[in-house]
Amino acid sequence: MKKIIIIGAGIAGLSAGCYAKMNGYDAHIFEMHNLPGGLCTAWKRNGYTFDVCIHWLEGTSPNSPFHRIWQELGVIQDKKIHYKDISVRLISNGQTVNFYCDPDKLAKHLKEIAPEDSETIEELVNTIRKAYKLFNMPLTKAKELFGVIDKLKNIISFIPFMKFFIKYGRMNIDDFAAKFKNPILQQAILGLMADTEFTQFFGVPFMIATQGCGFPEGGSLNFAKSIEQSYLKLGGKIHYNSKIEKILVNNNEAVGVRLEGGKDVKADMVISAADGYSTIFKMLDGKFINNKIKNCYETQPTFPTYLQVSIGLDMDLSSNSNLNNSIYNFYKLDKPIEIAGKEHSFLSLKNYGFDPTFSPKGKTTLVVGFSCKFEDWEYLSQDREKYQQEKKKVERAVISFLKKIIPRIEEKIEAIDVATPLTIVRYTGNWKGSYMGWANPFSVKVSKTLPKLKNFFMIGQWVGGTGVSGAAQSGRDCLEYICVKHKKKFITTTL
Numbered sequence: 001m002k003k004i005i006i007i008g009a010g011i012a013g014l015s016a017g018c019y020a021k022m023n024g025y026d027a028h029i030f031e032m033h034n035l036p037g038g039l040c041t042a043w044k045r046n047g048y049t050f051d052v053c054i055h056w057l058e059g060t061s062p063n064s065p066f067h068r069i070w071q072e073l074g075v076i077q078d079k080k081i082h083y084k085d086i087s088v089r090l091i092s093n094g095q096t097v098n099f100y101c102d103p104d105k106l107a108k109h110l111k112e113i114a115p116e117d118s119e120t121i122e123e124l125v126n127t128i129r130k131a132y133k134l135f136n137m138p139l140t141k142a143k144e145l146f147g148v149i150d151k152l153k154n155i156i157s158f159i160p161f162m163k164f165f166i167k168y169g170r171m172n173i174d175d176f177a178a179k180f181k182n183p184i185l186q187q188a189i190l191g192l193m194a195d196t197e198f199t200q201f202f203g204v205p206f207m208i209a210t211q212g213c214g215f216p217e218g219g220s221l222n223f224a225k226s227i228e229q230s231y232l233k234l235g236g237k238i239h240y241n242s243k244i245e246k247i248l249v250n251n252n253e254a255v256g257v258r259l260e261g262g263k264d265v266k267a268d269m270v271i272s273a274a275d276g277y278s279t280i281f282k283m284l285d286g287k288f289i290n291n292k293i294k295n296c297y298e299t300q301p302t303f304p305t306y307l308q309v310s311i312g313l314d315m316d317l318s319s320n321s322n323l324n325n326s327i328y329n330f331y332k333l334d335k336p337i338e339i340a341g342k343e344h345s346f347l348s349l350k351n352y353g354f355d356p357t358f359s360p361k362g363k364t365t366l367v368v369g370f371s372c373k374f375e376d377w378e379y380l381s382q383d384r385e386k387y388q389q390e391k392k393k394v395e396r397a398v399i400s401f402l403k404k405i406i407p408r409i410e411e412k413i414e415a416i417d418v419a420t421p422l423t424i425v426r427y428t429g430n431w432k433g434s435y436m437g438w439a440n441p442f443s444v445k446v447s448k449t450l451p452k453l454k455n456f457f458m459i460g461q462w463v464g465g466t467g468v469s470g471a472a473q474s475g476r477d478c479l480e481y482i483c484v485k486h487k488k489k490f491i492t493t494t495l
Contacts, residue, residue: 001026002486005257005267007244007283010038010428011468012460013273014227015475018073021234022493023483028267029236030257032243037224038273038428039435040468046415048312048365049358053220053435055327055350056084058135058469061212065139066469069476072492074230075223081214082354085325087207090188092332097188101211103128114182123179124189124205130164131209142477144448145484168202176201191330195346196304196371198439210327218357223468244274247283247456254456257283269455271478273471276462277431280450288450300444305421305433307339307377309368309398312415315406317364318353331405337397340376340390347401363414368398374421374432381422391418437461448478457482 465474
């Protein structure tokens with residue numbers, strides 16, 4: 001039985017471990033933390049759960065191709081799924097725009113606000129319909145196994161989307177917003193990306209296209225633990241509090257890992273589901289790269305990191321429809337909040353009152369988020385006192401705003417926590433605190449293998465496995481590739 005070492009117990013690593021066990025491999029996952037999930041995680045404060053990952057999950061609907069993967073991993077069958085009617089509710093200057101998950105409802109709502117913009121509204125809705133179709137492309141075998149016919153079929157399947165990519169792939173969001181005559185809709189479109197580093201319109205339809213994507217009750221860490229349990233039931237082994245220092249290489253073949261502390265563990269193959277930069281340039285000392293990889297890590301922008309303020313509230317907001325039937329609530333601030341030297345004109349608020357597992361009965365968990373630059377917080381962290389002062393300043397600013405929409409909130413706060421980009425790095429090791437890998441995963445093509453290194457594979461967000469579903473598929477594809485190389489039938493036993 002061939003032994004596989006998997007670095008990291010995030011969703012990609014857990015997925016790879018499950019499929020490795022299904023196919024008869026001796027799988028060992030080494031995780032530097034004491035919990036599974038990686039970025040798909042949460043933490044507890046005073047009985048409140050503060051979630052940091054899943055906003056909506058592809059594959060919760062049986063109509064989604066990703067549903068099959070969650071069934072194979074045994075995590076969707078008995079889990080209650082919460083669905084929201086609205087992707088984003090944007091509140092600006094007393095006006096509310098609801099970006100409904102259903103394209104028909106969205107078109108009707110926007111035309112009621114701005115009948116003069118009917119043509120542009122139809123254009124927006126059509127881009128969202130295209131995004132739905134892209135989200136629901138049928139699963140194929142691992143792309144590393146594509147032959148000429150497979151590649152041709154793949155190209156043909158994308159022909160209907162070529163006009164979409166060409167027209168909107170590089171369109172600036174300011175240019176698209178300018179098409180609207182109505183100032184409310186113009187500001188609403190701009191507001192969707194106002195607090196990020198993105199300037200492209202392309203991200204808008206993918207943000208809104210969430211119909212059929214639900215929230216698994218219990219949240220991110222609970223979801224990760226469900227996959228962990230599937231892996232353990234299959235006979236897999238997880239070694240927690242086991243940080244990898246080096247990937248062992250002999251004659252250009254990965255032969256195991258060295259743990260922090262000096263212990264060597266041998267294996268026939270190594271799969272890294274860990275951070276891409278750490279894997280390539282630290283665990284492998286940058287010895288197995290080419291110009292393409294080097295250029296990618298030197299020039300390609302990473303997905304922005306974030307700051308999160310989580311609040312445990314002694315108030316029941318589960319029936320507050322203004323806060324509870326949308327995935328995101330974006331508020332235009334009367335006065336911008338300055339965070340680590342950058343002004344933020346919008347605040348994102350999520351109410352977890354719909355999930356009874358997130359807080360004690362009659363109470364509510366709220367999460368406020370801001371997109372930010374890692375470098376700003378890295379600089380602040382050089383002075384511990386200034387770093388803590390900035391966190392307290394953000395906390396005060398958030399509470400000050402929330403008092404305007406939730407009366408008496410200040411006296412009802414029972415727990416509060418501010419997590420910065422440095423928290424993400426400390427907890428997961430992710431390069432620059434990025435929680436989605438590359439800023440534009442469509443334009444970055446990084447292989448799961450490295451030049452001249454045998455028996456080694458990379459999976460996860462740095463090689464195209466973007467998001468929770470993409471990470472799981474990345475692990476699955478890797479094991480399918482390994483099985484074919486070993487002339488084994490790829491088995492996906494449904495648990």
